[in-house]
Amino acid sequence: MTSDEVVWQFKEETLPCREHFSLEKHSPKIIVLRVAQELGVQLGEEVGYAIRFEDRTSASTRIKYLTDGVLLRESLSNPELSQYSVIILDEAHERSLNTDILLGLMKRLIRLRASNLKVLITSATLDGDKVSRFFSSCPILNVPGKLFPVEILHSSEPPKSYLDACLKMAIDIHVKEPEGDILIFMTGQDDIEKLVRKLEERIQGLEEGSCMDAIVLPLHGSLPPEFYWLLKFGLLFFVRVFSRPPPNCRRFIVATNIAETSLTVDGVVYVIDSGYVKQRHYNPSTGMYSLDVVQISKVQANQRAGRAGRTRPGKCFRLYPSIVYQDDFLDVTIPEIQRSSLAGSVLYLKSLDLPDIDILKFDFLDPPSSESLEDALKQLFLIDAIDEHGSITSLGRTMAELPLEPSLSRTLLEANDCGCLSQALTVVAMLSAETSLLPGPSKSFDKKRKHTPSNLPDGYGLGDHIQLLQIYEQWHQTEYNLDWCKDNNLQVRGMLFVKDVRKQLSQIMLRSAKESLEVQTMKRWRTNEQEYKNLRKSLCVGYANQLAERMLRHNGYQTLGFKSQLVQVHPSSVLKTDDDGMLPNYVVYHELIATSRPYMRNVCAVEMSWVLPIIRKLENLNIKKLSGGRFSEPEKVSEVENSSSTTTSISLAQLPDDRDNKIQAARERFLARKSIK
DNA sequence: GAGCACTGC
Structure with a gap:
């Protein structure tokens, strides 16, 4: 569970005090407060919560809200999770590393505790059929959404500069469309600041009285958290453009993908979607992370569009042709488990000591590449967390805690x-x-x-x-x-x-x-x-x-x-x-x-x-031993033969080549476009 | 000489 819409649906007076001014951290707290109120019980008694630095539960707790990370920690000391009879995995579509591991563990638990455990997986966008197949064809419940219709408009061709295209589109909307805030999705702080400056210039250049007032607001993760509250309650401390406050004032919110799921801004009627996002990506063959601008997935594009229809019917302007959406965009975002170093996760799973589970064949909804697992084993061996046969050491056990x-x-x-x-x-x-x-x-x-x-x-x-x-x-x-x-x-x-x-x-x-x-x-x-x-x-x-x-x-x-x-x-x-x-x-x-x-x-x-x-x-590193014979050292022939022989000797699923190519192509297109301007 | 999307145990 991360910060959530619910945060914004509460009145100010129900909000708890905010130590550290950290909003996100306390959002489960706010949800649980509401549940406790409706049940008429004290928070921390029948209804409680646990987040990283805080456990507000007691022996009488019957409903417990916790983050996926905390639940993973709990299963470390109690792998059967016997204290729970119902487990709800929320926001599964976000496919966080922890949630993906939990999905695998749940599959095992259901088998072990068929008689006394029920698992419910909720998701806004996740492909229900796929999850159902994963959990041996479990039933699917569809709950219709409450979104207003959003009209989606595609540009006829990809823009030369997406920053300029955002600028032009935003001004167009401002001049031509009726009132309603505009949410613009960009990739990072740098571009956001540039666009904010340009927008302010352009708005100031507009003829007085030709359109309504406007205020331009940046929205990204490194802003002070107090800012979000000001944004929420419409207090305009960034009043640099026009001093007159709403109602006759349109807000331009220039945001990263923080506005995609983590934060909801009320009043948005128009969305401008650049089609790009910044994503961290781990390369197991080099041990290197890179932060790349990549094309968003169809799921993300639809999530962005949905932000326009929360209060009334809206419009989403996509700065890419629909053929690009259809043919180039991936259906779903690559899950984190396929983009991260797995040393920590593999160590965690090994420390669970599940007799019936082979970590290298662990049943993931989307398995990571074998290269990534191999990389994790080598890392763990070098720091003495596992021995040469791949078994966890006592040092490794302490590390996992x-x-x-x-x-x-x-x-x-x-x-x-x-x-x-x-x-x-x-x-x-x-x-x-x-x-x-x-x-x-x-x-x-x-x-x-x-x-x-x-x-x-x-x-x-x-x-x-x-x-x-x-x-x-x-x-x-x-x-x-x-x-x-x-x-x-x-x-x-x-x-x-x-x-x-x-x-x-x-x-x-x-x-x-x-x-x-x-x-x-x-x-x-x-x-x-x-x-x-x-x-x-x-x-x-x-x-x-x-x-x-x-x-x-x-x-x-x-x-x-x-x-x-x-x-x-x-x-x-x-x-x-x-x-x-x-x-x-x-x-x-x-x-x-x-x-x-x-x-x-x-x-x-x-x-x-x-x-x-x-x-x-x-x-002395021997990957064959480490993996229990599952992986072997690449034979030292020519480079080309070498790579093909390793792929065939590996039984686990690989990232489809097609997808890697798509990502690479999108990155190149983006870079090319950036250099044009 | 360079640059930080977003979570969170």
Whole structure:
């Protein structure tokens, strides 16, 4: 369950207080409040909820609302989920990684608990027949929607520049169509800001009195959450165009796909759909993530159109021809499970110890590629979570209990042995919130300044992890002063999240902590030199699969792993060169991300003596053993033969080639169009 | 020299 329409259907006075000003996090809370009210019971008694940092349930709870992630955690300690007699999986069409795993687990549970468990899967758009087939032809219930009709109009040909096309279309609607807000779907913050500026210019250029007033509002994830409330209640604090408030004022809302499902804006009558979305995609053969602009799916296109028909009949203007929609768009969005690294999920499933389940043949609604599973096994082996036969180790079991990616869990366990657990907890928590810490490109600031524009520490040049640690330590010394965050350009929301995560991880680690964390915290918060070293060593163990070696007389790096890549340190890194201008010989990285080039983001210097045992382990890696004979090393013949022979030897379903081609073609078309303007 | 769609355990 994520933030939901229901949020917006409540009156202001029923809203609970908002600690951290985080709206999304509390939406289940609001729904559950309504249910408790209607049943006339106290929240937390018969009706309760559980979300990441909060459990409001008791022994008397009969209806429990929880997120898919929390339910997965629960099945870790009770795989039969015996405390529940009915499980409703909501929003299944969103196909989150967690929901997909739950669908597989539910299929097994239904078999095991046929007599005393009922499962209901609800979905706005998911293909009912497919799910029914998956669950051995279970019955399908159709509940008709309550949307008003939406007229869909396609452009006759693809635009040369979709930004300009959005601009023109929006102005056209404003001049010609009767009142009603306009929702424009763009791909990212950058384009949104550009379009907002252009729209404002154009609107100001319109003849006074020729049409109604207008206000242009951006809507994307990095806006402060307070903004959503203002948007909701029509309070116009972004009044830059016309100061006169509604009713005689049209809102232009320029949004990312956050407005597709997560947020509903009342009053939208017109939708402009660019047909594109930004999507993160993991490539298991390179271990690299990329954030690409891709064509949306038919499901997404229809979801966007539906946003026009929530209050009255509306219109959706698609900036692409209907033939493109018909022939080029995928039917459904690629589920997250086919776009992510699976190390965490595979470890989780292995730790469940289901005797009747073979992880590599796990029954997914849409199975991930075998390449992706193979990649996950190799990653897990290198960090000692599974042994050479693919069985989970006791270390792996502890790792699975931590709500972290396996590399970070491994780092914590190693740090526990090295006496720097407190520091590692901080680094790991900081990394969990990393993207929401720094407010991004500060255009108003001096661009020539390097790296850390403020008084923030520099990690002694040893790397970004050390810097993250130092930042949190400084914040700690101000007794978590929120003004300090603002002064240093750190997002308050992000820092508070880090504090929550750190606390949660500490509690889980307490069970296996070598030295009481109390003691560690009592020690001075200033980390000493030996602790920095131990911390880097722990990171090296955790990131065994994310190592890189500098090339000779060159500051480029080569990743050390099953598939070597040429990469560079991301320019935002605080890693420093030595007196000869050279970067460290060995580094670990948090993430490989392909943007203009393949970059290592969040880099930390490590020593060769720590790297050698890992290289030895890499040499012993045997995928055939790891997968119980399911996968085998590609035979070393020619490149072409090689790839065809591996595909045929694999029994699991692969991504259909056709789909990959479609995605690639769409990306190329988009890039071509962007470069034209 | 570069850039961050969206969730959330």
